[in-house]
Amino acid sequence: MNHVGLVGRITRDPVLKAISENRNQTNFVIAINRNFRNSQGIVDSDFVNCIAWGKLAERIVQYCGRGSLIGINGRLQSRSYTTKDNMKVFSTEVVCDDVRFYALKQPLDIASYQQVKTQTANNQEIDQHFVLPQVEEELPVPVP
Helix, strand or coil: CCCEEEEEEECCCCEEEEEECCEEEEEEEEEEEEEEECCCCCEEEEEEEEEEEHHHHHHHHHHCCCCCEEEEEEEEEEEEEECCCCCEEEEEEEEEEEEEEEECCCCCCHHHHHHHHHHHHHCCCCCCCEECCCCCCCCCCCCC
16 A cells, blocks of 8 residues: 655645646655654754646645645655756655645635635535635734
């Protein structure tokens, strides 16, 4: 069975790529802290390449940015290609099937927050792969 579950922070803002007319894709990297400290007392991180397709990719680009804490479930995929210098390069990435958003990118403006809250309440345009974290408190309204 090929199944991966990871929780980490996105290292840079994901960008949506239109592969074809009906097919979207995004690549991003998540940083995952290890459970222990090295000999210098520092917690090391692993950086994992991830890829998402379709509506899931659109949601990731729309709601996540650098520093967003997300959980992903998916499968490992390995591939290889040859560079211009005739060197063979191997790559392994996680193909995302499900993403949980634990901390959205900051700052999130009031209009976007209200839109997300309304969509979540009405279950509009939220597919089975998209889950927003529950927000207990209201965001303060800026005073002009």
